[in-house]
Amino acid sequence: MWNTPAVVTMLLGSAILPILLGTAVFGQDANSVGGYLALVGGTVYVSPTEEPIRDGVVLIQGGKIVAVGSKASTHLPKETRTVDCSGLIVTAGxxxxxxxxxxxxxxxxxxxxxxxxxxxxxxxxxxxxxxxxxxxxxxxxxxxxxxxxxxxxxxxxxxxxxxxxxxxxxxxxxxxxxxxxxxxxxxxxxxxxxxxxxxxxxxxxxxxxxxxxxxxxxxxxxxxxxxxxxxxxxxxxxxxxxxxxxxxxxxxxxxxxxxxxxxxxxxxxxxxxxxxxxxxxxxxxxxxxxxxxxxxxxxxxxxxxxxxxxxxxxxxxxxxxxxxxxxxxxxxxxxxxxxxxxxxxxxxxxxxxxxxxxxxxxxxxxxxxxxFGESRQLGRVAAGLAADLVVLKDDPAKNIRALTEVQYTLRDGKIIYRADK
Ligand SMILES: [Zn+2]
Known part of the structure; x- marks a missing residue:
């Protein structure tokens, strides 16, 4: 017989659990322990007051942002899964x-x-x-x-x-x-x-x-x-x-x-x-x-x-x-x-x-x-903060309506929404 707690423990460390829970499309980007995910090539609005990073990279691990920078200057660890964000805009969630x-x-x-x-x-x-x-x-x-x-x-x-x-x-x-x-x-x-x-x-x-x-x-x-x-x-x-x-x-x-x-x-x-x-x-x-x-x-x-x-x-x-x-x-x-x-x-x-x-x-x-007392965890695209991110199709600096043209939404490094291609 299967020993239920042991099976659950085994599954918890893998990408299988989200599938069992009915969220097969989601979670896998994020949950693989130790795995890196990177949003690559987008224009990153790190905060409302700073200049955006063009051709940028947001590197994510364990639900957090671990590095933000230009593609040229940001090293991606081996076997990083990447999402191509060329031509897209990245902001905080x-x-x-x-x-x-x-x-x-x-x-x-x-x-x-x-x-x-x-x-x-x-x-x-x-x-x-x-x-x-x-x-x-x-x-x-x-x-x-x-x-x-x-x-x-x-x-x-x-x-x-x-x-x-x-x-x-x-x-x-x-x-x-x-x-x-x-x-x-x-x-x-x-x-x-x-x-x-x-x-x-x-x-x-x-x-x-x-x-x-x-x-x-x-x-x-x-x-x-x-x-x-x-x-x-x-x-x-x-x-x-x-x-x-x-x-x-x-x-x-x-x-x-x-x-x-x-x-x-x-x-x-x-x-x-x-x-x-x-x-x-x-x-x-x-x-x-x-x-x-x-x-x-x-x-x-x-x-x-x-x-x-x-x-x-x-x-x-x-x-x-x-x-x-x-x-x-x-x-x-x-x-x-x-x-x-x-x-x-x-x-x-x-x-x-x-x-x-x-x-x-x-x-x-x-x-x-x-x-609401969360600025050390949320609200900006910066290393150490939770990887709550939005990827937009067009630049809202040019047309504010672009704020609704969401391509991906990530929470804690997991893609929780992606637009139908
Ligand atoms: Zn109301």
Whole structure:
């Protein structure tokens, strides 16, 4: 008889395990112990601020980048497997700092067949180069199961951080009918009305292991969350070393939340008009970051008159432009899960706000890595960092839409997505 533990131990050291686990195409590039993989011949944007390396090499071993340089100056060890990246662009893996795993497709995540789960993660995330995501509101236990299946190596996917359930003021949760139309699974959301409830609800989630707290600042059908309640949630989160995100519906919400000490404003707020100096100065002074979510306003307004659509879009773009001009930190985030998956329009709207390619690249890489305490491991293409990488077909410095033309996505040195040839 086969001795199961011995067989597993034997297989763990080989490339066979990923095949057994249903991810035959993936993992083999990476998992062979001691094996080297090199991306060869591409233009490498090592960071948003440095000059790119032309005809470059990124050498990977054991899930980490071990060398980056020009082809002429970088020695490849014998038997290095190579991926020809001539004419292609290499960057650090992208972060999406505002996503949701709340669509019905993720329900009962522990039971979704591996192949189907892989496809869903690919369609939403890895085909667009996202190797790290922050989920800002979903069913914590379910998202934990999803993450567990990725981290065990069973299915290829991004690094997931999550706030679990968002904390809502009474009346903020959309009706079942609306949630159903949005495609959102049904799960209870904690309501908080004051500081004591904010403390208790935050502490419960933090003790259960979430990576941050998400607050809704106001509700269309009730009083907004008091600054003292937001402060209480911030206090609990920061006591655990975790960030606080806020869903804002207006400039007033932004001001209250920023004064309460939140870390990330999760939306622009075009429905209440441009952000004035008071709001911008408060955001700047408290060093918050912003996920712009420009696309969702156009999406929600798509049934309105064209002039109204343009008004909303241009106000949101103006808010982002003002924030960038003030030197504010932007984290790429487009409310993925609530909008169509293709982020091309978000990139073009960010560019319309005056963000350069390099600023947009920073919002996808170095800025979130720094904000979430991962800059020693993620966000740049440098020796010693995790080999989370994106290979693009064309240069986004010339056309920002090229950010979505992903040829390969690598996480921990494994090719977790490749475009069909
Ligand atoms: Zn959201």
């Amino acid at each position: 992208f972060w999406n700092s505002h996503v949701h795993f709340f669509e019905r497709k993720w329900a009962n995540a522990a039971a979704i067949p591996a192949a189907e789960l892989s496809r869903q993660l690919q369609d939403m995330l890895t085909r667009y180069g996202f190797t790290s995501v922050f989920d800002l509101g979903s069913m914590w236990e379910n998202t934990r199961q999803l993450r567990g299946r990725i981290e065990s190596g069973e299915v290829p996917g991004p690094r997931i951080r999550t706030t679990g359930e968002a904390l809502l003021p009474p009346g903020a949760l959309p009706s079942d009918t609306v949630l159903n139309m949005m495609g959102v699974m049904k799960f209870p959301a904690p309501e908080i009305a004051d500081a004591a409830q904010a403390t208790a609800a935050s502490r419960k989630l933090l003790d259960e292991g979430v990576d941050g707290i998400k607050l809704f600042a106001s509700s269309p059908r009730g009083a907004p969350l008091a600054e003292s309640a937001m402060q209480a949630a911030v206090h609990e989160a920061h006591r655990s070393g975790q960030p606080v995100f806020v869903h804002t519906n207006s400039g007033t919400d932004v001001l209250t939340a920023v004064r309460a000490g939140v870390d990330v404003v999760a939306h622009t707020t075009p429905h209440s008009g441009p952000w004035d100096e008071t709001i911008l100065a408060a955001m700047k002074e408290r060093r918050v970051a912003l996920t712009p979510t420009l696309t969702i306003w156009k999406y929600y307004a798509r049934h309105d008159r064209v002039s109204a659509q343009e008004q909303i879009a241009s106000t949101a773009i103006g808010q982002l432009r003002a924030w960038v001009a003030a030197g504010g930190t932007v984290l790429f985030g487009n409310d993925l899960g609530a909008v169509d998956y293709d982020p091309t329009e978000e990139y073009t709207l960010m560019a319309e706000s005056g963000m350069s390619f390099r600023q947009i690249l920073a919002s996808l890489t170095t800025a979130p890595a720094e904000r």
